[in-house]
Amino acid sequence: MNILRKIFYFYIDGFKNMGVGKKLWLIIGVKFFIFFVVMKLLFFPNILQTQFTTDEQRADYVIENLVKER
Amino acid sequence: MESTLLVDLSRAQFALTAMYHWLFVPLTLGLSFIVAIMESLYVKTGNEEWKKITKFWMTLFAINFAIGLATGIIMEFEFGTNWSNYSWIVGDIFGAPLAIEGIMAFFMESTFFAVMFFGWNKVSKKMHLLSTWLVAIGSNLSALWILVANGWMQNPVGMEFNVDTARFEMKNFWDVLFNPNAVSKFLHTIASGYVMGALFVIGISAWFLLKRREILFAKRSMIVAASFGLLTSLFLVFSGDESAYQVAQNQPTKLAAMEGLYDGHSRAGIVALGQLNPDKQIGDNQEEFLWSLEVPYALSFLGYRNINAFVPGMDDLVFGNEELGIESAQSKIEKGKVALDALKEYKNAKKEGNLIAATTNLQTFRDNECYLGYGYLDDPKSIIPPIGLTFYSFHIMVGLGGWFVALFFFVLYFSMIGKIEDKKLLLNAALFSIPLGYVAGEAGWIVAEVGRQPWAIQGMLPTGIATSSVDETAVMITLSLFAIIFTALLIAEIKIMLKQIKIGPQGESHV
Numbered sequence: 055m056n057i058l059r060k061i062f063y064f065y066i067d068g069f070k071n072m073g074v075g076k077k078l079w080l081i082i083g084v085k086f087f088i089f090f091v092v093m094k095l096l097f098f099p100n101i102l103q104t105q106f107t108t109d110e111q112r113a114d115y116v117i118e119n120l121v122k123e124r
Numbered sequence: 125m126e127s128t129l130l131v132d133l134s135r136a137q138f139a140l141t142a143m144y145h146w147l148f149v150p151l152t153l154g155l156s157f158i159v160a161i162m163e164s165l166y167v168k169t170g171n172e173e174w175k176k177i178t179k180f181w182m183t184l185f186a187i188n189f190a191i192g193l194a195t196g197i198i199m200e201f202e203f204g205t206n207w208s209n210y211s212w213i214v215g216d217i218f219g220a221p222l223a224i225e226g227i228m229a230f231f232m233e234s235t236f237f238a239v240m241f242f243g244w245n246k247v248s249k250k251m252h253l254l255s256t257w258l259v260a261i262g263s264n265l266s267a268l269w270i271l272v273a274n275g276w277m278q279n280p281v282g283m284e285f286n287v288d289t290a291r292f293e294m295k296n297f298w299d300v301l302f303n304p305n306a307v308s309k310f311l312h313t314i315a316s317g318y319v320m321g322a323l324f325v326i327g328i329s330a331w332f333l334l335k336r337r338e339i340l341f342a343k344r345s346m347i348v349a350a351s352f353g354l355l356t357s358l359f360l361v362f363s364g365d366e367s368a369y370q371v372a373q374n375q376p377t378k379l380a381a382m383e384g385l386y387d388g389h390s391r392a393g394i395v396a397l398g399q400l401n402p403d404k405q406i407g408d409n410q411e412e413f414l415w416s417l418e419v420p421y422a423l424s425f426l427g428y429r430n431i432n433a434f435v436p437g438m439d440d441l442v443f444g445n446e447e448l449g450i451e452s453a454q455s456k457i458e459k460g461k462v463a464l465d466a467l468k469e470y471k472n473a474k475k476e477g478n479l480i481a482a483t484t485n486l487q488t489f490r491d492n493e494c495y496l497g498y499g500y501l502d503d504p505k506s507i508i509p510p511i512g513l514t515f516y517s518f519h520i521m522v523g524l525g526g527w528f529v530a531l532f533f534f535v536l537y538f539s540m541i542g543k544i545e546d547k548k549l550l551l552n553a554a555l556f557s558i559p560l561g562y563v564a565g566e567a568g569w570i571v572a573e574v575g576r577q578p579w580a581i582q583g584m585l586p587t588g589i590a591t592s593s594v595d596e597t598a599v600m601i602t603l604s605l606f607a608i609i610f611t612a613l614l615i616a617e618i619k620i621m622l623k624q625i626k627i628g629p630q631g632e633s634h635v
Binding site for chain 2 (some may be wrong): 064065067068069071074075077078079081082085086088089093094095097099100101102103111112113116117119120121
């Protein structure tokens with residue numbers, strides 16, 4: 055328990071005493087929001103995961119793409 | 125194959141994200157080790173000046189790491205959306221390395237990063253030093269798994285194509301891990317990161333010396349970085365040679381494009397400098413270069429370890445050379461089409477429950493499987509990558525690599541004899557070599573990735589087939605969005621970094 059407390063306060067003190075780190079965390083937060091919420095949800099669906107329910111269907115779709123007339 | 129515009133847009137989008145990602149990664153790879161060396165000197169000597177030096181460079185390392193963090197994840201999004209066929213086909217091969225990379229990066233970096241930045245005066249000196257080294261090692265090991273995946277694309281080994289699941293399945297993990305292409309690519313890539321880190325430290329230290337600020341700090345930083353840079357730049361040359369050797373064995377069209385070699389010959393020389401003839405076409409009799417300076421025998425020796433070896437040119441690889449046993453691209457295309465037809469018939473026979481036909485077609489497919497990718501091509505000349513871009517990128521990379529060796533040597537020499545602060549020209553050269561490090565790194569990736577076209581997986585899957593059938597407008601929008609976001613991140617990095625550099629090592633050094 056004592057060790058957990060020490061680890062907890064290690065992080066708390068570290069975050070409290072940050073200098074340029076505060077600005078960096080802000081950039082990381084904004085970036086993660088843009089990447090994982092805006093970009094991933096709106097623009098980057100996983101096509102095979104969203105369009106098909108089983109691996110067999112996904113495999114058939116890809117095979118069709120591989121052998122279709124070109 | 126999808127429309128040329130869609131394929132080009134998807135490629136441009138991936139290239140943009142990969143190139144921006146690579147602006148952040150090399151400095152992380154190199155600076156992490158330089159910081160670890162500096163901290164080792166602090167722990168060994170107990171000299172507070174080394175602690176100050178370590179903390180300054182550690183802060184710049186943190187800025188670069190934070191801004192670059194997760195820029196690589198975008199490529200994984202793109203795999204699922206824009207490259208879904210490819211993503212499915214390679215899923216079994218890439219799954220393991222990328223999962224290891226994710227877990228390792230998360231646990232090693234997140235744990236030891238905290239100790240590295242928050243742990244000054246809270247953990248023992250040795251524990252802190254260990255954390256710094258583990259961050260450096262962890263960052264570099266993360267790169268290993270990504271480069272194993274990339275090496276496999278350049279030279280697919282240790283796998284078999286499963287015709288029922290449409291996937292390349294891993295048969296031997298060790299073959300994939302110790303794939304010669306992956307090993308040489310990993311070593312060459314991390315070495316380029318080390319050189320970038322050294323250039324960065326030397327360049328900024330040179331700025332301090334030119335401004336007559338922080339003299340002791342700058343001189344000590346320079347000695348560490350120049351020593352590290354000289355050793356790693358020499359290793360970069362060695363690993364680059366091994367990388368080119370692997371290209372000669374597995375990707376002869378890339379080697380021919382790198383050297384602008386149309387007509388293959390024995391005792392081939394390396395073009396050290398030259399201007400390609402823009403009118404030259406595959407198979408015609410025009411001169412390859414408008415002018416060139418050649419090192420005799422060097423290409424045969426470096427590519428095949430034999431000065432008399434025959435190095436095939438693009439004409440040999442497209443039209444074949446019976447005398448030397450080089451198969452023509454047309455012959456490979458025909459065999460590839462046999463493989464594709466057999467795959468199609470196999471699937472039909474399985475659907476109809478005709479086991480005899482399925483077995484026969486599967487055997488035909490296996491007999492021609494290694495030509496699978498060629499079956500999608502129509503023009504034999506399409507096996508050749510963009511020649512100008514590959515050739516000039518390769519020569520820019522090599523030329524700059526040579527310059528970096530010389531720069532590190534002279535900086536180290538004048539630092540050791542205590543005259544570095546008088547060498548204004550050298551200090552300016554060091555400062556202006558920081559962007560050159562990035563140019564060399566990006567040029568290297570252009571050689572690796574543009575040079576392997578038309579393939580997403582060498583010989584097995586052309587880029588056009590790897591692409592998803594998605595809306596071109598959506599790709600255009602995301603391409604533009606990425607250009608804006610990444611440029612904003614780059615500007616943020618440069619601004620924060622410059623501010624911190626101007627404050628210098630005397631300022632507040634808490635991350």
